[in-house]
Amino acid sequence: MGFLSFIFGAKKRQVEEFLENGAVILDVRTKREWDKGHIENSIHIPLNELNNRVEEIRNLQKPIIVCCESGVRSAKAAKFLNLQNIEATNGGGWVAVKNKL
Template structure:
């Protein structure tokens, strides 16, 4: 009887863990982007159009300083993803247009989400510099 009770408890605990993780995965990967969401994923082409349309837009490279020095998009500001912390707000207005990129898109998505939670309202993630078909510089 004890073994049966223990087995039932383990099964219930396992089911609860599965439900928790599947709910988290569903929320983070399939959440639709809507007008109320301050982080949007855009293409490199759209990012270039936005930069041309708004010269005050902030182009944020969230790679390391070494990666940035090896080549970056002209006009980009290097601010590594690891340095974006809620207790250290960025020196940008909360409603400034911020376009974020990294190498492949993982860190830029993470940085954009952090910025959203810090209260920045106009953040767009265009993924990685490896998908940027335009000019880059080492200046």
């Protein structure tokens, strides 16, 4: 198993584990991106609004899978949420997360 397979396999397992535990999917893309397509029943909070809406996410009391277009913004969002003591993981691009459902 190569290094990249190890890394991406671990990420896939973590997303699957979060889904098994009733995770909520949080999409941090812009409204324009969201309007072009998104995962049904996901929550939309653009990355630039995340800081002001932390309590909304905390009140869900569920693990969070964060997604965006490619995984860069969702990585930032997941890190931020973890620093706020919210269990979150970077799911990567929203299409990839959708395909895991």
